[in-house]
Amino acid sequence: MRDYWVFVYLLAILCQLPFYWTEGRAPLSYDFAMDDAEVRLRQASLDAEGLDEIESLLSKAEAHLDRSDDQSSRRARIALDRGVVAWRRGRSELAIEYLKTSRESFAQSHGPDSFHVAAVDLRVGELLFLMGRYEEALAHLQAGQERVREHFGEHTAFPVRMAFREVSCLVTLNRVEEAAALATRYLADLRQVAKEQDDQFLDRTGGSLDVLRARGLFPDPPPGFKEWRRFLVEEKRAQVESKAATDE
Amino acid sequence: MASIKERLSRPVSAIVIDLFRILAGLLIVVYYIRLFREFSLYTSETGLLDHALQRELFWFTKLSLFYPGCSPTYKIFWLVVGLLGALSLTLGVRPKLGAAVSWIVAVSVHRWNFAVINLDDSSITLLLWWMLFLPIGHTLTLSTFRGRSDWRSEAQRFVNGFFLRAFFANLFIYYLTAGLTKLASALWREGYALYVVLNLPLARTQGMWSVEHLPLLWLGNHFTLIMEPLFPFLLLLRKGSPIKYVGGVCWALFHLGIATSIGVVYANLTLVLTLILVFHEELGDLIRRRDGEGASFQLLEWKAPRGTQTLIVSYLLVLLLAMQKGVPGLKVAWEPAMALLYLGGVAQEYHLFDWIDRYNWTIHHKIVVIPEGGAEFEMPSTAMFEHSIRGFIVQSYLLPVRWMRVPRPLTGEMRNSVLERAAQHFVQTQSATLGPRGKVLVYSKVGRVEKRDLLSEELWEFELMEFEYDGERARITFPRLPSADREQP
Numbered sequence: 158m159r160d161y162w163v164f165v166y167l168l169a170i171l172c173q174l175p176f177y178w179t180e181g182r183a184p185l186s187y188d189f190a191m192d193d194a195e196v197r198l199r200q201a202s203l204d205a206e207g208l209d210e211i212e213s214l215l216s217k218a219e220a221h222l223d224r225s226d227d228q229s230s231r232r233a234r235i236a237l238d239r240g241v242v243a244w245r246r247g248r249s250e251l252a253i254e255y256l257k258t259s260r261e262s263f264a265q266s267h268g269p270d271s272f273h274v275a276a277v278d279l280r281v282g283e284l285l286f287l288m289g290r291y292e293e294a295l296a297h298l299q300a301g302q303e304r305v306r307e308h309f310g311e312h313t314a315f316p317v318r319m320a321f322r323e324v325s326c327l328v329t330l331n332r333v334e335e336a337a338a339l340a341t342r343y344l345a346d347l348r349q350v351a352k353e354q355d356d357q358f359l360d361r362t363g364g365s366l367d368v369l370r371a372r373g374l375f376p377d378p379p380p381g382f383k384e385w386r387r388f389l390v391e392e393k394r395a396q397v398e399s400k401a402a403t404d405e
Numbered sequence: 406m407a408s409i410k411e412r413l414s415r416p417v418s419a420i421v422i423d424l425f426r427i428l429a430g431l432l433i434v435v436y437y438i439r440l441f442r443e444f445s446l447y448t449s450e451t452g453l454l455d456h457a458l459q460r461e462l463f464w465f466t467k468l469s470l471f472y473p474g475c476s477p478t479y480k481i482f483w484l485v486v487g488l489l490g491a492l493s494l495t496l497g498v499r500p501k502l503g504a505a506v507s508w509i510v511a512v513s514v515h516r517w518n519f520a521v522i523n524l525d526d527s528s529i530t531l532l533l534w535w536m537l538f539l540p541i542g543h544t545l546t547l548s549t550f551r552g553r554s555d556w557r558s559e560a561q562r563f564v565n566g567f568f569l570r571a572f573f574a575n576l577f578i579y580y581l582t583a584g585l586t587k588l589a590s591a592l593w594r595e596g597y598a599l600y601v602v603l604n605l606p607l608a609r610t611q612g613m614w615s616v617e618h619l620p621l622l623w624l625g626n627h628f629t630l631i632m633e634p635l636f637p638f639l640l641l642l643r644k645g646s647p648i649k650y651v652g653g654v655c656w657a658l659f660h661l662g663i664a665t666s667i668g669v670v671y672a673n674l675t676l677v678l679t680l681i682l683v684f685h686e687e688l689g690d691l692i693r694r695r696d697g698e699g700a701s702f703q704l705l706e707w708k709a710p711r712g713t714q715t716l717i718v719s720y721l722l723v724l725l726l727a728m729q730k731g732v733p734g735l736k737v738a739w740e741p742a743m744a745l746l747y748l749g750g751v752a753q754e755y756h757l758f759d760w761i762d763r764y765n766w767t768i769h770h771k772i773v774v775i776p777e778g779g780a781e782f783e784m785p786s787t788a789m790f791e792h793s794i795r796g797f798i799v800q801s802y803l804l805p806v807r808w809m810r811v812p813r814p815l816t817g818e819m820r821n822s823v824l825e826r827a828a829q830h831f832v833q834t835q836s837a838t839l840g841p842r843g844k845v846l847v848y849s850k851v852g853r854v855e856k857r858d859l860l861s862e863e864l865w866e867f868e869l870m871e872f873e874y875d876g877e878r879a880r881i882t883f884p885r886l887p888s889a890d891r892e893q894p
Contacts, residue, residue, distance in 0.1 A: 166716070180467060310852060
């Protein structure tokens with residue numbers, strides 16, 4: 158018998174395989190499909206075909222959840238990603254619908270005060286801002302900020318970005334004193350995280366800061382620059398170049 | 406090939422290996438005692454871990470001796486069986502059977518408590534796994550202690566050294582992975598890592614280190630960077646080499662230093678114990694010298710079961726692949742290799758503290774109790790989460806870090822379960838202080854200990870939760886949880 162111990166051990170390993178196949182197929186397939194979809198979603202440019210493929214991966218992930226009768230917040234994540242796909246297709250209304258579904262689903266699975274609800278609120282706010290629905294955007298941005306700041310820390314990239322979306326909203330709604338106070342509070346952080354932001358965001362944010370400056374509520378940009386808009390984009394370029402040089 | 410095998414199989418002193426067996430066995434016994442002590446916190450269904458949720462998040466942990474709904478008596482029974490296995494290993498009474506039983510129970514406990522498993526636990530698995538292969542139980546058994554066998558004659562026994570040298574290969578993988586991967590960390594390279602580690606809540610000496618100690622800790626940081634990858638090369642030095650002795654002292658001081666200042670006691674003591682094997686020739690000579698003159702060399706006819714050598718070589722190859730996370734060209738292999746190790750009940754992870762740049766989060770709580778009709782008072786943070794590595798790991802699920810890779814976005818479910826269970830456990834264990842009814846507010850201060858904020862001045866504070874208690878029942882009122890209408894655990 159002693160001579161068969163290795164055989165018995167290997168058999169014990171093999172015997173586990175059907176169990177892992179049964180138990181792991183749905184969650185693993187879901188994870189693979191979602192990871193694949195999200196890696197693609199992070200690409201800067203995506204054509205219609207690429208977006209179709211992402212949609213199909215999300216549908217595949219959803220089918221795995223249906224098969225395993227999954228009641229967790231995984232579905233909220235699918236709705237969130239569908240929202241981003243719709244956004245990138247330019248179908249903003251549909252994107253808002255998906256994001257709100259995701260928010261609702263997170264509220265049910267994590268509770269209404271949860272970080273995920275707050276984070277989706279901020280995304281909804283940002284999208285509404287880009288659609289020009291400033292009042293609604295402001296409500297969502299303000300609803301989510303505090304919880305997200307508690308989670309990541311207020312000086313990190315995501316809360317800072319959203320703070321400046323709020324600034325831009327307030328400027329557009331002519332609530333300039335509030336906007337100036339918020340912008341002053343997070344200006345140093347904005348400069349820190351500029352390298353992680355897209356040019357359109359920096360351009361629009363810089364424009365809002367220039368409006369505040371023109372009204373005498375915000376300081377001038379650093380010497381050598383006439384506009385915040387120009388300064389922020391240049392600051393980003395300098396940071397990116399400096400990082401690349403350090404990496405080399 | 407045959408000559409390599411022959412070289413690897415050179416005889417080694419049986420008594421030294423059994424000395425290692427006894428000390429390792431004692432460490433495992435103490436580990437089991439710790440499992441009993443921690444039973445109410447982690448293994449019990451009413452502890453800090455929601456095992457049903459955990460089995461959903463980590464579906465691969467379901468295959469275990471424990472299952473949801475099994476009674477505390479059933480769980481304690483298996484822990485007792487594991488402890489008895491460790492005792493039989495220590496005493497040398499059917500030591501391999503004892504090791505096998507203890508290993509199965511330990512692996513089951515690790516799967517059951519997967520969310521809080523760390524290096525301490527996997528070191529015990531490692532020890533038990535190697536006890537299945539090392540040529541143990543030929544000397545220093547219960548018979549020796551009863552005087553039925555003379556240790557002097559046992560000291561002359563030698564056994565095939567193949568598995569000892571295979572264990573050395575495991576140590577090579579261990580130290581090279583732990584040592585070299587630290588070089589990828591900016592905090593380690595810049596000399597701040599040790600300062601950061603010692604200021605995290607997982608460290609035993611947290612709060613004792615300030616920026617004034619930075620020069621000293623910079624030295625410790627670089628000592629680690631230089632010495633850790635070099636330790637396994639001691640195994641290649643000839644018997645009695647002065648460098649080997651100096652290296653051995655550094656090895657022991659290094660691990661005892663970590664055990665004292667940070668913790669991870671079982672892992673570090675395991676590695677201190679391996680010094681017995683590293684110095685097996687020197688120790689063997691020393692013991693035989695005490696035996697006096699005249700005794701004769703005796704090579705025992707011990708043979709491992711068929712296929713064991715192939716199995717262990719395969720294990721070492723798979724282990725090597727499992728440590729290639731992040732290595733260009735080989736990183737695709739780490740997950741399947743780790744899965745294979747897991748299937749075999751011997752999952753190991755030697756990326757030690759190279760994660761400090763990502764997991765450098767710290768968390769403190771202020772617990773304010775407002776008893777009904779009484780004056781409000783504060784309680785220490787440790788009343789809710791113990792100051793230990795497991796305690797820190799549980800709290801990591803409240804932060805934007807995940808000790809075990811909780812699938813996104815289920816971090817929300819995990820966080821809620823930790824909040825609910827921490828509140829419930831707090832109420833049950835502190836009932837004498839809390840009084841019959843009242844309210845508890847928990848404020849947390851969190852943030853990262855990093856180079857630009859070594860004094861932790863940028864930590865931020867927020868309300869973590871609020872709950873009411875009535876007797877030994879807690880009901881969370883903030884944040885609003887989806888389970889608010891559900892029965893509390």
